[in-house]
Amino acid sequence: MNASAAAVRMTGISKTFGGVRALDDVSLEVMPGEVHALLGGNGAGKSTILKVLNGVHRPDKGTIEVGGVPLTTHTPEASRAAGIAMNYQEMSLVPTLTVAQNIFLTREYRVGTGLIDDREAERRAADLFALLDVFVNPKAIVGDLGAGQKQLTEIAKAISQDAKVLVLDEPSTALAVSDVERLFVFLRKLKAKGVAIIYVSHRMDEIARIADRATILRDGRHVITAPLSDLPIDTMIEHIVGRRSKGLSDVERGATVRGDVLLELKNVSGRHKPENISLTLHRGEVLGLAGLLGSGRSSLARVIAGIDPVVKGEIRIKGRAVVIRKPGDAIAEGVALVPEARATQGIIPAHSVASNMILAVIDRLSAGGLVDTKAANDLTDAQIERLRVKTASRDHAVSTLSGGNQQKVVIGKWLATNPDILILDEPTAGIDIGSKSEIIRLVRELAAAGKGIIMISSELSELLTACDRILVMSEGRVHQDLPREALEDPSVPADDLAHRLQAAEQRLQIEIQKALALQEVSHG
Template identity: 45%
Template sequence: MYSPEPILEMRGISKTFPGVKALNDVQLTIYPGEIHALMGENGAGKSTLMKVLSGAYQADPGGEIRIDGKPVVIDGPLAAKACGIAIIYQELALAPNLTVAENIHLGMEIGRRGMIDRQAMAEGCGEILKRLGATFGPRTLVADLSIAERQLVEIARAVHARSRILVMDEPTTALSSRETDRLFALVRQLRAEGLAIIYISHRMAEVYELSDRVSVLRDGTYVGTLGRDEIRPETIVRMMVGRDLSSFYKKDHVPGVRNAPVLEVRNVGDGARVRGCSFTLHAGEVLGLAGLVGAGRTELARLVYGADTRTSGEIVIAGKPADIRRPQDAIDAGLVYLTEDRKAQGVFLDMTVAENLNLGVIGRDARAGILNRGKGRWRAARAIKSLTIRVASPDVTVGSLSGGNQQKVLLSRLLETEPKVLILDEPTRGVDIGAKSEIYRIIDQLAKTGVGILVISSELPEIVGIADRVLVMREGEIAGEVGGETGYAITQENIIALATGVDRSLMAAE
């Protein structure tokens, strides 16, 4: 699998910021030709450790970094590059106005007679692009590439620089399933060529599929490393958060399937991707909506919310017909929707936490057109406390927060409208294990207060763990239901059976 001699050893690495010990005596050992996953909650120290490795941060005195068994001093990005270290961050560091070749050679341009030799640069990276399976050429403008293709440019840049250690930070966040499969094939190819790959991800399935070993950090300390045969989701979770996986999905609310309906969707469709969908959501119930990619789950939610135009059907909220033609109509009727793309369609990254939290109700306290900023700050402080949003102050920008805390800010804004119905579309996408646990707790507490909650999720363990019933969509229609009074157990196998059209006689009973 990998060489018996490590290519990288980080020993006793600590990093102190004013008032905060971000890393405390952390160690990490990486071998050539291995994919080594680095896991931990947001704030566990993963990014800080990698910034020490990249030269962006200087570690506290007393630690040591070794490359090929020899101590090295990494006092800046150029020193890291000289050691063969390359990092591909989640936010790609490319110049979109330059060509692929110009980006690959950035900082290492080839000159001729005092001029940049673009021909030589194109020829110099063409073979690498071909080897990596690129479908674009070295003269292609980066602005014209997809996210997956831009990521490939970053990898090509690392290979061109003869990097031996490649760090990949959440590389699949913005990729489709097909693009993710291609990336995995490329990562395995690089491993076979002898690169050491440090892979940071919150997605347990990716880690299980790709990793040769997994190291876990918690609260800035090193917890341990698992070999390939030891990698199990429950073991990793226990190391990351200090408790068992079973505690994640603990339900204190009583399933509300016998309560009064708060949302009735009758024969809703858009004439194309969603056809004749009907279901009922009860007060205090957590109703799951599952299905394969492209089944129409998000499309159905957007029709109910009024974000897209429905061509058929009616919607009833708390027993009253709701004429929902736009999102504001839904909000006025007591229905809110947490989008699956919080950065593009949810939070305002350059605004403060307090401003984001108050956006939906900012006019409630205004008098004669003057905003009551004191009431807004009180509301923000209350939300930060009740949803355990980890933030130094309500005045910091949302863009500076972790994914889990951004999600809780968005959820807080929706809850300030005091909804009867809450639709959550991929509520834990891109957040760490600890934040997932907190979001599940919030869902459970909301159900106890009588809010009807519809949860859309691609993670089947999540749906199975938190839902009282599960609707399954297939090809734009609701194919069936499990849990509740159906007689069918809420299991991953039963959900997949409905999603793929398997004979129901093969499904497991309660």
């Protein structure tokens, strides 16, 4: 590696998926011995450009140099050979293998006969954890580990490669504060040795403490690269949020008419998260859950929907204490959950729109083991019309529909159960801005019709457009219960809707960062 060259220089990188431009002429330069933060909101392009660097995706345009040497073969093996190691946000661990086997997967130690030497791998893995000043049993099966130990295993796997460039994508999400501190100590040691570190995090306090410079992306484009001394937290947030297009600011919110309390949680805890949650949801209200990955939003949804057990506390629906042990209990009480993973948990892609639409009520439409075809078709047609699903026919496979229309099918499937309480987990993930606006309009219409809705979204602008109140969560707890109007900036003209949405999003971002800071103080 040329000592005077940038550790990584990516120039003019563009990448398109199915007609959607994820990266548009993005450049990134990281120097040896530098911790370089890569920032941006959901969909900004951070994970995509890192996967291009790591050879998972081939760029449509642009060039990559590592230590001054062009990287012309775009495969994970070529990137690894060039000295790049990456800790994935989604984790790349095999749950049935041991910790040591995962760390050295495809790079196994072998004895003279060529057989894999697990004992040596375990010894080397223990050395890696000693460098991090943490303990994880190298012999443990990964599937048996908690989230924090899995994250430490992923980090150990990345640093085991003796890389010149270390990419850490949200490495602290599942870590205790003490483990984050140990990680930072280790990263400073790597930095002193000349290793270039690309650090991705939504946690601004972490960025301020560990990074030298930051690059901010927004909507697949480069916004700014600057030293951290020139980027106080409020400036970072302003660049991340940017000025919104009129896609969401044009959505009419309408007046909220709150009715009686539909759902009440009193000191509810799950096995790990949520922790001691109390909340109320009224008829006609959209309640948002805001927080970073690992804040406990989806865990709370799963507890209410009966997927995960309640270990403490009480759930009351329409004023009556209920026991929800399984999803069927929740459905019987008028609760429906539209899950985050649409493709794997929401639809059966190869089946027709009609088959998917009736899935949750098939028992109601059946007699003697046979489905009443007319009733099924009538229900499907009514939902297609109600939700404005664009499909040539109810008999077409759901896989032929756009992402937004697939999401409408999932919502329609659960609306067929006629729930009073609808929980939407990332309802607009992976769909275009036009479809997002349609989904949010639908959420407002359902609330106006008397449903109580809980909406989880990592897109703060969506929460601010759809919701009447927003709970800010961190570490499984609620830190703030904010009426939507409390996030308004009175200095912004009432008719400048895009600017008002931008200002509110910045304020909500700041509240999330405050929750993280309080969490850190509480951990000592």
